[in-house]
Amino acid sequence: MSSLMSSMLPLMLSSSSSSATKFSGLRLRHLSYSLRYLLLNDKPIVATNLPIRCCTTTSRKTTTSPDKWYSLRNKLVDNNHRQDFDDKRYETLWSWNVITGLLVWLGLMEDNEEDPLIKIIKNGLRCMHLEEYEKAELILHSGLQMAQDLQHESAEIYIYDVLANNYFMKGDYKRAEPLFAVVFNRLLAKGMPPNDESLVEISIKLSHIYSNLSDFDKSQMGFDFSLSEQYQRVKSFVAKSVDELVSEEINSLALLGMCYDYYAKHLSSIGNFDSAIDTYKKSLDICIKVNGRTHPQTLVLLNDMSATYVHKKDFANAVICLKRAIEGAIETDDENLAKYYLNIGSVYLLQLNKELALKWCQRSLSTTLTSKNKPIEDKARKCLTEATGL
The missing domain is CATH 1.25.40.10 (Tetratricopeptide repeat domain)
Structure with missing residues (x-):
């Protein structure tokens, strides 16, 4: 772990x-x-x-x-x-x-x-x-x-x-x-x-x-x-x-x-x-x-706060922050949506929750294929590989 x-x-x-x-x-x-x-x-x-x-x-x-x-x-x-x-x-x-x-x-x-x-x-x-x-x-x-x-x-x-x-x-x-x-x-x-x-x-x-x-x-x-x-x-x-x-x-x-x-x-x-x-x-x-509430900087702050919750191993609050960021990103077609999908998938991966990790990392990958964000695409593929192996 x-x-x-x-x-x-x-x-x-x-x-x-x-x-x-x-x-x-x-x-x-x-x-x-x-x-x-x-x-x-x-x-x-x-x-x-x-x-x-x-x-x-x-x-x-x-x-x-x-x-x-x-x-x-x-x-x-x-x-x-x-x-x-x-x-x-x-x-x-x-x-x-x-x-x-x-x-x-x-x-x-x-x-x-x-x-x-x-x-x-x-x-x-x-x-x-x-x-x-x-x-x-x-x-x-x-x-x-x-x-x-x-x-x-x-x-x-x-x-x-x-x-x-x-x-x-x-x-x-x-x-x-x-x-x-x-x-x-x-x-x-x-x-x-x-x-x-x-x-x-x-x-x-x-x-x-x-x-x-x-x-x-x-x-x-x-x-x-x-x-x-x-x-x-x-x-x-x-x-x-x-x-x-x-x-x-x-x-x-x-x-x-x-x-x-x-x-x-x-x-x-x-x-x-x-x-x-x-x-x-x-x-x-x-x-x-x-x-x-849906401004890009608001969403980034929610994402960054979730990372701090992860350091505390407070995964529940990390997920809450990321879901708020994802809701705002979907509403505004924010360019970081794939990153937020990836991060919430990563939280579930840390919790060994295979089903939800696969769900969110797949969404991240699908979004990156549309936006052509290669770095996030590579990380999403890695996340999917690790989730599949759970």
């Missing part, structure tokens, strides 16, 4: 590990906060004839990753990667020329002539959205060189931040950590308050990085700071319904949810499963409030 559990746990943890590599899309709004702070009174970028590296893309379908925190319901999403905005939109007073192109790309402004540096940053962000992290790195480094040639410090800080997020999403924490530290210190040096939400979010990501690098003292300090500051920020309106909140309050609440989510992952990784589940529940409550 113990060997079986050790072989199946990686399947249950697949969504958590995936979200750890993609969480820079979690609430990337902090980039907008940083830019607004940095750039209101900064000098404009002068157009140059420096060469531009473009990200060549195919007609590949881009889908929203469920491993990300989207800040606002009704598709009011993060100010970085998505174009499908709905009724509420940020009103900006930013005067710096470089942000104009990003707002155009995000669908918030009319198209205008764009500076070459803007185009480079946009192409880098687009590649990140497509999970083409190596391409994004090359493009952003060319943009960094241009910003340094122009001696534009704020553009340089912004690109450092995007590069850090690129490494973070890729799971390359050793390269992300020093870049986030550079951005953090430079923003402080420019006068940003230590409890600004931009710095709180960077602190969360650094805490997650330190946790993954087993530097638990630094990780705990960062989480303590982030949770304390963000709860103080939202406590006056946390009990209100979402319809009573303005956009900035919803974003602040989403950031607190993100704090809880990462902290729950940390607690689970160090074996504090009871506290991890309590913290996941706080994150889940906020996510449902902000995004709704």
Whole structure:
């Protein structure tokens, strides 16, 4: 039984590990906060004839990753990667020329002539959205060189931040950590308050990085700071319904949810499963409030909570969480449905329940054959093989 559990746990943890590599899309709004702070009174970028590296893309379908925190319901999403905005939109007073192109790309402004540096940053962000992290790195480094040639410090800080997020999403924490530290210190040096939400979010990501690098003292300090500051920020309106909140309050609440989510992952990784589940529940409550019960991030949180229940060998609650995730995934045609089928099949396999393990792993396989998800297909076949042998 113990060997079986050790072989199946990686399947249950697949969504958590995936979200750890993609969480820079979690609430990337902090980039907008940083830019607004940095750039209101900064000098404009002068157009140059420096060469531009473009990200060549195919007609590949881009889908929203469920491993990300989207800040606002009704598709009011993060100010970085998505174009499908709905009724509420940020009103900006930013005067710096470089942000104009990003707002155009995000669908918030009319198209205008764009500076070459803007185009480079946009192409880098687009590649990140497509999970083409190596391409994004090359493009952003060319943009960094241009910003340094122009001696534009704020553009340089912004690109450092995007590069850090690129490494973070890729799971390359050793390269992300020093870049986030550079951005953090430079923003402080420019006068940003230590409890600004931009710095709180960077602190969360650094805490997650330190946790993954087993530097638990630094990780705990960062989480303590982030949770304390963000709860103080939202406590006056946390009990209100979402319809009573303005956009900035919803974003602040989403950031607190993100704090809880990462902290729950940390607690689970160090074996504090009871506290991890309590913290996941706080994150889940906020996510449902902000995004709704069938939002991709809500489903991912349910899946991740189920993995923690599996660690506790509380299989009944693990199944409850996964069934909720599956119901939401079916309702919304979520791209992770096959993964949730696989995970619930894996739970039944751990319980040596041959009939139900075969049922759910077969559903996973059938779904992957339609969606052409080869990694999950291989795991579903393995699950079926092991279930058949029970």
